[in-house]
Amino acid sequence: MSDSVSDKESSFEFLNESDASDGELEQITKASDGMEDQVIKPGAPAQTVAHKVNTPLARATAPAKFPPTAANKFIVSLIIACLILFIMVCVFMAAHIRHLELCAAQISATKLREDQISKELERVKRDLQRETSARDEIIKQYEISARDKIIEELKNDKRDLQKVIDRAIKKDNFNTIKCLEDIPEELMDKWTPDESKFEGIIEFESKKTVNQIFREGRPVFSKLSKGQKIIQLIDYKIPKALTVDNRNYLLMEGLCTYTMYTHKGDFGQVFVKEGLLYIIMGAPEEEKIKLVYSMPEEYL
Numbered sequence: 383m384s385d386s387v388s389d390k391e392s393s394f395e396f397l398n399e400s401d402a403s404d405g406e407l408e409q410i411t412k413a414s415d416g417m418e419d420q421v422i423k424p425g426a427p428a429q430t431v432a433h434k435v436n437t438p439l440a441r442a443t444a445p446a447k448f449p450p451t452a453a454n455k456f457i458v459s460l461i462i463a464c465l466i467l468f469i470m471v472c473v474f475m476a477a478h479i480r481h482l483e484l485c486a487a488q489i490s491a492t493k494l495r496e497d498q499i500s501k502e503l504e505r506v507k508r509d510l511q512r513e514t515s516a517r518d519e520i521i522k523q524y525e526i527s528a529r530d531k532i533i534e535e536l537k538n539d540k541r542d543l544q545k546v547i548d549r550a551i552k553k554d555n556f557n558t559i560k561c562l563e564d565i566p567e568e569l570m571d572k573w574t575p576d577e578s579k580f581e582g583i584i585e586f587e588s589k590k591t592v593n594q595i596f597r598e599g600r601p602v603f604s605k606l607s608k609g610q611k612i613i614q615l616i617d618y619k620i621p622k623a624l625t626v627d628n629r630n631y632l633l634m635e636g637l638c639t640y641t642m643y644t645h646k647g648d649f650g651q652v653f654v655k656e657g658l659l660y661i662i663m664g665a666p667e668e669e670k671i672k673l674v675y676s677m678p679e680e681y682l
Contacts, residue, residue, distance in 0.1 A: 552682040557657035561638035562603075562611075565654065570603050572681045573659050579674035582664075601652075601661060601675060603634075610635050613642065613652060613661075 559565060577597060599615035606612060611634045632649060634640035639653040642663070650663040650670070657677060664670035 549679055549682050553657065553679065556677060556682055559654055559657070562640060562652065562654050562659075563637070569677060569681055571600070572677060573601050573675035574678055575600065576658070576674045576676045579658075580672065582669055582671035583673070601659065609637055611640065613640075615661075 575597065580597075583597070598617045600617075602614045602616055604612040604614075612631045613634050614631045629644075632642040632644065634642050634652055639651055641648060642650045642652060646665065648666055650661065652659070652661050654660070659675040659677075661673040661675070662670055663673070
């Protein structure tokens with residue numbers, strides 16, 4: 383029993399008057415008095431005894447509840463505010479990191495688009511350069527071709543103009559010839575009848591001494607000697623020559639102006655005037671005919 387009492391007394395050693403209130407001290411005192419009056423019977427369960435002993439002690443040793451003060455409330459509010467601020471900072475940082483990731487993705491996409499646009503611009507630039515080069519080459523070839531064509535046309539025009547000028551000069555020079563000897567030999571058989579200038583041909587054709595080939599006949603000259611030629615009027619379509627006194631030629635003598643003769647004597651004249659060949663035929667006592675021949679321009 384002494385041991386039990388010692389245990390009991392040790393259980394209360396931490397209490398003093400300053401640590402407990404008056405009510406609590408009174409409860410402890412009553413409990414102690416009650417415990418001294420109790421006698422532990424032999425054979426009694428220790429648990430029951432302990433329960434009876436410890437129950438008031440447990441109530442006496444329970445932590446005291448202190449009423450909340452303003453400082454405690456401020457500290458709690460401060461902790462809560464710090465927690466809320468920390469959560470907000472974390473949320474803000476998470477949102478900011480997400481925003482940075484989106485910005486980085488947009489920057490990457492923009493850079494990729496810029497690279498694609500740069501490549502497309504380079505391709506368009508190359509295509510444009512090729513097209514420009516091809517166009518310039520076509521224009522150059524066209525300009526060369528057009529220039530060569532113009533040059534060729536100018537050369538042709540110059541050549542044609544020169545021909546016209548040469549022909550005009552030759553014609554002017556030809557028109558100034560006054561002597562039959564001055565006519566080039568290669569032109570002597572190119573005289574062409576100019577019927578609009580023929581005179582007296584109808585009356586002369588009615589005579590039996592000549593046949594009717596004046597209209598289509600062309601003069602052909604053959605040189606015998608200086609101042610002496612033979613003239614024939616030949617129709618190349620038949621072909622047939624003018625016959626006078628059973629001869630198909632007439633003898634001509636003279637220099638610039640030739641006189642034709644038959645076996646009967648004088649039978650006309652042959653001369654050149656202003657580029658035209660005149661043949662006047664007929665005996666002195668007969669009616670005369672005038673045959674006029676011109677030189678085609680293509681031979682001049």
